[in-house]
Amino acid sequence: MAASVPRSASLLSIPxxxxxxxxxxxxxxxxxxxxxxxxxxxxxxxxxxxxADKLNTGPSFNDFVNPNAPLPPSEAYEIKTATVGPSGRKKxxxxxxxxxxxxxxxxxxxxxxxxxxxxxxxxxxxxxxKCPNISDCWGGSDxxxxxxxxxLMGDTCTRGCRFCSVKTSKAPAPLxxxxxxxxAEALRRWGLGYVVLTAVDRDDLADGGARHWAESVMKxxxxxxxxxxxxxxxxxxxxxxxxxxxxxxxxxxxxHNIETVEELTPFVRDRKAKFRQSxxxxxxxxxxxxxxxxKTSIMLGLGETDAQVEHxxxxxxxxxxxxxxxxxxxxxxxxxxxxxxYITPDKFEMWRQRALxxxxxxxxxxxxxxxxxxxxxxxxxxxLKKRAAKRNEMVGAQAVExxxxxx
Numbered sequence: 338m339a340a341s342v343p344r345s346a347s348l349l350s351i352p353x354x355x356x357x358x359x360x361x362x363x364x365x366x367x368x369x370x371x372x373x374x375x376x377x378x379x380x381x382x383x384x385x386x387x388x389a390d391k392l393n394t395g396p397s398f399n400d401f402v403n404p405n406a407p408l409p410p411s412e413a414y415e416i417k418t419a420t421v422g423p424s425g426r427k428k429x430x431x432x433x434x435x436x437x438x439x440x441x442x443x444x445x446x447x448x449x450x451x452x453x454x455x456x457x458x459x460x461x462x463x464x465x466x467k468c469p470n471i472s473d474c475w476g477g478s479d480x481x482x483x484x485x486x487x488x489l490m491g492d493t494c495t496r497g498c499r500f501c502s503v504k505t506s507k508a509p510a511p512l513x514x515x516x517x518x519x520x521a522e523a524l525r526r527w528g529l530g531y532v533v534l535t536a537v538d539r540d541d542l543a544d545g546g547a548r549h550w551a552e553s554v555m556k557x558x559x560x561x562x563x564x565x566x567x568x569x570x571x572x573x574x575x576x577x578x579x580x581x582x583x584x585x586x587x588x589x590x591x592x593h594n595i596e597t598v599e600e601l602t603p604f605v606r607d608r609k610a611k612f613r614q615s616x617x618x619x620x621x622x623x624x625x626x627x628x629x630x631x632k633t634s635i636m637l638g639l640g641e642t643d644a645q646v647e648h649x650x651x652x653x654x655x656x657x658x659x660x661x662x663x664x665x666x667x668x669x670x671x672x673x674x675x676x677x678x679y680i681t682p683d684k685f686e687m688w689r690q691r692a693l694x695x696x697x698x699x700x701x702x703x704x705x706x707x708x709x710x711x712x713x714x715x716x717x718x719x720x721l722k723k724r725a726a727k728r729n730e731m732v733g734a735q736a737v738e739x740x741x742x743x744x
Contacts, residue, residue, distance in 0.1 A: 486533040494537035496607035502669035521556035535569035547579035551586035565589045577621045584625045591622040592632035598645035623657035632660040640677040650695045663702035
């Protein structure tokens with residue numbers, strides 16, 4: 338009988354080659370061990386996600402817990418910031434204040450209005466200047482309840498103001514000779530009571546587009562005599578004879594925007610646009626037709642001081658301006674000048690009161706107010722109708738008096 342051999346000895350006696358493990362076939366699953374080197378992938382490393390950045394710029398936990406809770410003014414008007422970006426290159430951005438957020442326009446009336454404009458090859462400053470009120474102004478229950486500011490003479494301006502997103506070129510396309518007729522026809526279809534016309538600056542034209550302006554207003558009045566027309570014009574390169582030509586065409590409100598205070602004008606507006614030149618335009622319009630309502634607009638948040646705004650209001654009243662509006666400057670793209678400050682609603686209310694103290698007939702003042710804002714238009718429309726009624730009453734009384742004298 339063979340001697341017994343310990344198990345350990347029997348294992349050691351097996352030849353080395355027989356104990357080697359055959360390499361796994363190509364399709365076999367390999368064992369996962371901590372000692373295996375990491376596999377080298379041919380794909381480039383994925384860029385880290387920015388989910389944390391989105392969380393930082395989004396609503397806070399309290400917004401979800403109690404979204405309708407009233408906030409004290411110190412918190413409601415607080416300008417919030419967020420830190421975003423990869424490690425080592427983080428930057429702080431300012432979140433848009435709640436009072437400046439507006440809904441995206443999606444309703445049916447907005448779509449119908451847009452289709453009408455495209456069908457007649459018309460442009461609006463609402464779209465070209467990326468106005469935040471487009472949902473509010475275009476979203477009435479029907480077309481007649483909507484407000485759209487028609488932009489004449491194409492969609493390309495010969496000036497390049499640092500705040501404006503309208504396209505610019507030294508040589509825009511020629512004027513559309515059918516535009517005055519098409520504009521009047523579109524407005525007749527809508528049956529509006531009040532309409533605002535504006536236009537790009539056309540320094541490439543000898544008259545700055547003044548005759549095109551005048552023809553457009555006259556066509557509208559021919560087709561819709563009861564419609565009130567506000568014209569938001571440029572400065573016609575300081576040619577006051579062209580201003581007089583436009584004013585005599587029959588509009589009801591003449592508007593021209595100074596945009597900002599005198600000290601900031603060279604940095605905000607195109608170099609061809611000057612503060613004193615704008616005042617001359619507004620004064621001339623009032624001199625030609627003293628009964629005409631004149632109007633202008635000022636953007637806040639560009640770095641102006643209170644004293645500079647007060648000075649602008651004083652100069653406007655000296656030149657007979659009746660209506661002024663204040664709105665928050667909103668940077669349309671990164672290529673345009675940055676916002677210096679977000680003005681709170683309380684301060685906008687303060688400027689409204691100051692304007693009325695200066696003697697302005699009306700002042701619309703708020704973060705989302707623009708020069709062609711329909712709340713202001715409603716007030717001006719009411720004023721114009723009251724004036725017309727008073728004139729008719731005086732004419733009627735004079736007629737009665739004349740007839741009694743003849744008897």
